[in-house]
Amino acid sequence: MAKIANKQVICDILVEAGKKDKDIVALCSDSRGSASFTGFANELPEQFVETGIAEQNLVSISAGLAKCGKKPYAASPACFLSTRSYEQCKVDVAYSNTNVKLVGISGGVSYGALGMSHHSAQDIAAMSAVPNMRVYIPSDHFQTECLMKELIKDEKPAYIRVGRNAVDDVYEEGNVPFEMDKATVICEGCDVAIIACGEMVKPAKDAAELLKAEGISAGVVDMYCVKPLDTEAIVKAASGAKAVVTVEEHAPFGGLGSMVSQVVGSECPKKVINIALPDAPVITGTSKEVFDHYKMTAEGIAEKAKEALK
Amino acid sequence: MENLKALAYELRENVIDMIVEGKAGHIGGDMSVMEILTEIYFDQMNISPENMDDPDRDKFIMSKGHSVEAYYAVLAAKGFFDIKDVIATFSKFGSQFIGHPNNKLPGIEMNSGSLGHGLPVSVGMALAGKMDKKDYRVYTVMGDGEIAEGSVWEGAMAASHYKLDNLCAVIDRNRLQISGNTEDVMAHDDVHERWSSFGWNVIDVADGNDIDQLKAAFDAAKEVKGKPTVLVANTVKGKGSSVMENKANWHHKVPNAEELEQIRKDLAERKEAARRG
Structure with a gap:
């Protein structure tokens, strides 16, 4: 299809x-x-x-x-x-x-x-x-x-x-957990919590699979509701993990990463790594090429997660 | 019909009270726009505190939001709130009567203050009326300095494109803005031609502080079909007292005791003259 x-x-x-x-x-x-x-x-x-x-x-x-x-x-x-x-x-x-x-x-x-x-x-x-x-x-x-x-x-x-192009499915027909203004927990994990939004959710989900193959337990939260931010979901995911990674298609300041860091910093302090676009005009290319370049991919997210756990 | 000419002077006295008590306010534009608002609210529009929920009533957006003191005075006189509350709390800490229109107050549709928004919002309101085949009219008042905002012209384009003959805009052409004469700051002297070339019906009101002339213009606008109308109302900034009239530094000045005495005297005299007709 x-x-x-x-x-x-x-x-x-x-x-x-x-x-x-x-x-x-x-x-x-x-x-x-x-x-x-x-x-x-x-x-x-x-x-x-x-x-x-x-x-x-x-x-x-x-x-x-x-x-x-x-x-x-x-x-x-x-x-x-x-x-x-x-x-x-x-x-x-x-x-x-x-x-x-x-x-x-x-x-x-x-x-x-x-x-x-x-x-x-x-x-x-x-x-x-x-x-x-x-x-x-x-x-x-x-x-x-x-x-x-x-x-x-x-x-x-x-x-x-929303983005311009069709993206790979995160969910499947008949299995789309959704509650308004509540983040969707795709999977739970006790090593690292990955919190993402938009087009970055799919690579975040794939990163969790890669990490699992290496014996690292990663939770993934789909924070589609950036505002009102589901702080409860952030605290829950972060509290149950050793480190947090955020991923977003946005500048590194003031976006999902900043917001999650605020919440984790005040509620359950631990290391948070933000993956985002650079604070610079981005390189020319299709969005896939741009994501590949800045390592906003399943592999890139998995690498950062491992760094966060070091 | 009550004597709107006298009422406009009485409302100016309310404005002076607000500004003196609140130690702030855009006094010059309040004075120039007063007859425009008075004619719109007391003669043209089908609007009252009782019919605000009626989808068929007329609508108004105060695009030159800084003249909010004049707007408060008019709304209070229409019964939307008590003028004593406005005068007592205007601009003070925690007051609901802030320095620009706010739609938490009864009678106010939209928050304004940032210039160049009222016309495009009014276009949306007029468009909704056309979509629903309603015959309400939409009014908005802009300052002449305000029309330097590019968004005004985006709205002007759309209003004529959609043939919004249920929309009537007014330009309070007092020829002064905060930095001085409008023609020195950003010239608008071909304002008639500009609006006309954007597809609008343009009516020049020689004396925009004359209720009779305004009434004639608004009434004429209602008869024009297939295009929106703009009234270029040639007004006097600071109208009502020789202390303020045509003086750019009265854009947002608060009168001192001596000035206040003269302003009150002038307003009382003109109100009385208007009463006598």
Whole structure:
């Protein structure tokens, strides 16, 4: 079966929900193709709003729609949504507490070869720092589906980041443990706790297998809910291990690693190693090539885990 | 209909009380925008504390959020809260009456303060009205300095693209901003042509502190179909007292005792003159 991109799942769910609820509205900033929202635009044209290449307007218009009872989903490349329209996200969505769901597509280094202008390596830090804003980074399409079904039911602001390409499954049909705002514990381990989000969950899970083959017990936590952070899951995983490794497709400051370190530092102090993108424009390449280069792979994570245990 | 001309001066007195008591506030813009807000809230809009939950009521966004004192005075006069509470606590520690609009207060839709947000948000509100085939109208007031923000023009583009004739924006054209004359800071003198070229119906209000002229302009805007309307309301910054009028340094000045005495005297006289008609 062909792999399904997380953004495609978002669109499919919104189309189904939008058919039943005319207040569900999708907005794009000349990004319907890259967001995989063309299906929504074609099937529900009366509920689709095109803003042109104007991300600030995209977010403010969404807030105005929400204020009048609509349930807007604004989809735009995560790089622009989280920095070009950051102030609109902060003021019109978070501060005014409007029911706007910000869908950051092609997040992280999805647009690897396009350069730093097109990378969103600051979005976790930026969005998490805003009161009222929730931040979700689902790992695979199964989890994305669960998350979307929950988000459709609530009326609060949220930022959801997904990658551009279809990714390998972390979960499987019929076995998708999911509880809203609770991290998913993929496996438990007593040597090292690996806490990851988004596209880094799969290599983290694979790293645990590699470590297991070497006799090292690694727990893996899928922290799709970066904010509100599931601190209970962090404390539980960290308390039961000798060291912690975090993995994220984000700059090394202010992201999941920083947050986990804060929690571990105050609640159950022990060594925490953060695996992230460098504090520099990343090397040119596909996201896979970029991950390979920076050792954000199963092998790289396993190596760091072993270092953490030394 | 009550005498809105006199009411605008009475509300200015409330603003002065707030600013003196709170030792802060954007006094110049409060004074220039007062007739605009008074006409919108007391004549144009179908809005009251009782109908806020009615999806068919009209909507308003105070885009030039720093003129919040004028907005508070108008909302209090409409019955959304007690003016005594505003005057007693404005800008003070822990007050709910902060220096920019906040939607935790009754009557206020959106938090503003950062400029260039009100128009794009209003576009979303007007668009929702079109989607739901409702006939409410959406109003927003911007400062003339504010329209240097690029996001204003993103909103302007979308409003005409979507033919939002249920949207009426107002520019409080008082020609002064914090650093001086708008034409020296960032020129807007072709403001009519700019908005017109963006596909808007533009109505110039020769005296934007004249309730009658404003009423005529707002009424005319309602008749225009297929495009949004912007009123370029030529106002006087600091309107109401010779102490403040057309003086850039009164953007956010707090009057001293001597100035205050003159301002109160001037406002009382003009209010009385307005009452006499």
